[in-house]
Amino acid sequence: xxxxxxxxxxxxxxxxxxxxxxxxxxxxxxxxxxxxxxxxxxxxxxxxxxxxxxxxxxxxxxxxxxxxxxxxxxxxxxxxxxxxxxxxxxxxxxxxxxxxxxxxxxxxxxxxxxxxxxxxxxxxxxxxxxxxxxxxxxxxxxxxxxxxxxxxxxxxxxxxxxxxxxxxxxxxxxxxxxxxxxxxxxxxxxxxxxxxxxxxxxxxxxxxxxxxxxxxxxxxxxxxxxxxxxxxxxxxxxxxxxxxxxxxxxxxxxxxxxxxxxxxxxxxxxxxxxxxxxxxxxxxxxxxxxxxxxxxxxxxxxxxxxxxxxxxxxxxxxxxxxxxxxxxxxxxxxxxxxxxxxxxxxxxxxxxxxxxxxxxxxxxxxxxxxxxxxxxxxxxxxxxxxxxxxxxxxxxxxxxxxxxxxxxxxxxxxxxxxxxxxxxxxxxxxxxxxxxxxxxxxxxxxxxxxxxxxxxxxxxxxxxxxxxxxxxxxxxxxxxxxxxxxxxxxxxxxxxxxxxxxxxxxxxxxxxxxxxxxxxxxxxxxxxxxxxxxxxxxxxxxxxxxxxxxxxxxxxxxxxxxxxxxxxxxxxxxxxxxxxxxxxxxxxxxxxxxxxxxxxxxxxxxxxxxxxxxxxxxxxxxxxxxxxxxxxxxxxxxxxxxxxxxxxx
DNA sequence: GGCGCGAATAGT
DNA sequence: CTATTCGCGCCT
Numbered sequence: 302x303x304x305x306x307x308x309x310x311x312x313x314x315x316x317x318x319x320x321x322x323x324x325x326x327x328x329x330x331x332x333x334x335x336x337x338x339x340x341x342x343x344x345x346x347x348x349x350x351x352x353x354x355x356x357x358x359x360x361x362x363x364x365x366x367x368x369x370x371x372x373x374x375x376x377x378x379x380x381x382x383x384x385x386x387x388x389x390x391x392x393x394x395x396x397x398x399x400x401x402x403x404x405x406x407x408x409x410x411x412x413x414x415x416x417x418x419x420x421x422x423x424x425x426x427x428x429x430x431x432x433x434x435x436x437x438x439x440x441x442x443x444x445x446x447x448x449x450x451x452x453x454x455x456x457x458x459x460x461x462x463x464x465x466x467x468x469x470x471x472x473x474x475x476x477x478x479x480x481x482x483x484x485x486x487x488x489x490x491x492x493x494x495x496x497x498x499x500x501x502x503x504x505x506x507x508x509x510x511x512x513x514x515x516x517x518x519x520x521x522x523x524x525x526x527x528x529x530x531x532x533x534x535x536x537x538x539x540x541x542x543x544x545x546x547x548x549x550x551x552x553x554x555x556x557x558x559x560x561x562x563x564x565x566x567x568x569x570x571x572x573x574x575x576x577x578x579x580x581x582x583x584x585x586x587x588x589x590x591x592x593x594x595x596x597x598x599x600x601x602x603x604x605x606x607x608x609x610x611x612x613x614x615x616x617x618x619x620x621x622x623x624x625x626x627x628x629x630x631x632x633x634x635x636x637x638x639x640x641x642x643x644x645x646x647x648x649x650x651x652x653x654x655x656x657x658x659x660x661x662x663x664x665x666x667x668x669x670x671x672x673x674x675x676x677x678x679x680x681x682x683x684x685x686x687x688x689x690x691x692x693x694x695x696x697x698x699x700x701x702x703x704x705x706x707x708x709x710x711x712x713x714x715x716x717x718x719x720x721x722x723x724x725x726x727x728x729x730x731x732x733x734x735x736x737x738x739x740x741x742x743x744x745x746x747x748x749x750x751x752x753x754x755x756x757x758x759x760x761x762x763x764x765x766x767x768x769x770x771x772x773x774x775x776x777x778x779x780x781x782x783x784x785x786x787x788x789x790x791x792x793x794x795x796x797x798x799x800x801x802x803x804x805x806x807x808x809x810x811x812x813x814x815x816x817x818x819x820x821x822x823x824x825x826x827x828x829x830x831x832x833x834x835x836x837x838x839x840x841x842x843x844x845x846x847x848x849x850x851x852x853x854x855x856x857x858x859x860x861x862x863x864x865x866x867x868x869x870x871x872x873x874x875x876x877x878x879x880x881x882x883x884x885x886x887x888x889x890x891x892x893x894x895x896x897x898x899x900x901x902x903x904x905x906x907x908x909x910x911x912x913x914x915x916x917x918x919x920x921x922x923x924x925x926x927x928x929x930x931x932x933x934x935x936x937x938x939x940x941x942x943x944x945x946x947x948x949x950x
Numbered sequence: 951g952g953c954g955c956g957a958a959t960a961g962t
Numbered sequence: 963c964t965a966t967t968c969g970c971g972c973c974t
Contacts, residue, residue, distance in 0.1 A: 309951075
């Protein structure tokens with residue numbers, strides 16, 4: 302008989318069921334294959350988890366209907382990792398398996414050779430990138446020796462096209478391969494995949510690695526998955542879904558830029574790549590590597606718990622690699638060129654750009670419309686909040702009064718609770734308008750844009766202004782001569798506890814594309830207060846992301862917020878939330894906020910918080926609650942999200 | 951979720 | 963009496 306995980310889509314049936322194996326399927330119904338089974342009168346999909354002699358189920362077993370494909374696509378290690386991810390997020394195994402195993406594509410299965418070709422010998426090469434980091438070579442040696450080291454690397458910027466972070470990751474993958482193991486590299490977006498692929502080709506030679514991304518289409522994605530499964534590829538680079546790739550003898554899981562929200566899976570149970578990686582590393586005894594120009598607070602917490610060790614370059618090496626950073630504030634010269642004033646450019650920024658354009662391209666980072674802050678107090682700059690529900694105030698339309706973005710209450714007479722100011726500030730920024738205004742402020746200089754819609758890969762070396770939204774910055778062949786980071790307040794004044802972390806991450810990403818200070822590289826941060834130096838600003842100026850991350854972590858702990866505390870967001874009707882609160886057996890350490898009304902459509906929400914160590918207990922309780930609701934077909938259910946992206950927003 | 955079963959109900 | 967509907971429990 303066979304133990305089958307049936308894809309029922311029902312929380313209370315998210316467990317294995319037993320089936321007899323007809324003689325015709327005895328050889329093919331092996332663990333990991335997809336099957337069709339009869340379940341409650343319908344034909345459903347499932348995976349064979351195990352074959353066993355005796356059944357545990359006391360009743361009669363149904364026979365398997367069909368083995369869909371003889372390919373054992375769900376390998377035991379990935380299953381165990383998926384189970385751990387489901388448990389952590391109070392989600393169902395079925396949901397996680399949908400993320401982990403791509404849909405079958407029969408033609409792809411037939412087209413790819415079953416047996417992998419012999420791997421060509423590795424091109425001789427020793428690591429270059431890792432030599433700059435004190436603990437770098439030891440980490441690689443540990444990987445090659447078959448160990449399971451963990452590291453958080455603060456990557457040095459490099460403007461050379463044959464160096465930098467993609468090569469750093471490729472060299473780590475090579476270290477695993479040299480030890481006879483494979484590697485997974487997860488990056489936020491498609492452009493990053495291309496860069497790492499190029500680095501892998503150089504470091505590993507060709508034919509040892511493959512790309513695995515969701516956007517490559519069903520056939521290509523399944524082909525890539527099979528290449529990994531059948532051992533054609535030892536190293537995988539890809540976006541989110543690649544974290545589940547069934548690499549044989551997995552030795553390393555690496556991911557780039559932990560703070561990038563693209564690493565947050567948008568489908569249930571919403572696992573972050575970091576958690577998938579950690580679950581799989583625990584199962585498979587693999588090493589882990591979190592790399593970035595910034596260190597997210599979540600990664601800082603792993604460092605503190607000794608899951609990851611710090612791998613950082615000495616201060617002198619950092620100073621040699623990074624540009625000089627100036628904070629320009631918002632000061633405007635009243636008597637300067639009106640075109641410059643219209644572009645919202647502080648005079649320091651304008652002069653810096655003017656001088657730098659002689660030497661090369663200048664990057665201008667402009668926050669996206671979506672990053673417009675809620676309104677804040679004109680006098681003290683604190684985010685303006687709704688006096689009823691403490692939600693952020695925003696402008697619902699181009700005209701008209703401000704309103705709460707949570708409960709919709711219209712604010713007619715704002716008074717700041719901190720300074721008693723009565724004026725609100727907001728300003729419309731956007732890359733398009735900035736590009737037009739910059740064109741007028743720098744007549745004769747070509748202006749290019751990169752952002753939503755058209756993302757540029759790279760720009761030529763000559764003088765030009767490159768206006769980009771965060772995350773869409775093109776690379777410049779020898780680095781930018783300067784970068785202007787505009788409207789810093791738009792990132793900093795968001796009513797979110799992660800605003801500082803997010804701002805620093807984006808600034809560092811842009812500044813890392815600028816030449817070192819010794820080569821004339823300069824960065825101007827415009828639009829941050831010069832009176833109060835916020836930690837994110839100080840960290841950028843000193844290029845000290847470790848200091849910032851540690852500091853933020855201490856603050857989060859103080860406030861009982863993630864990542865030192867696990868949070869779960871419950872959403873539903875007020876009655877449903879109150880019933881849930883009564884029904885849940887929460888750990889003694891749990892704190893419940895709310896329920897509070899959220900949004901205009903009658904929905905309420907509550908947030909449950911426990912210390913990180915009780916996270917699994919909380920998830921178990923929430924999963925049991927969902928199972929009960931599913932079994933009784935609750936018409937008024939509560940939705941659960943563990944680790945909501947921003948529990949404060 | 952969907953199905954089958956038994957009780958309840960309407961139509962004959 | 964049967965045909966139909968409805969609610970509920972279970973699904974290997």
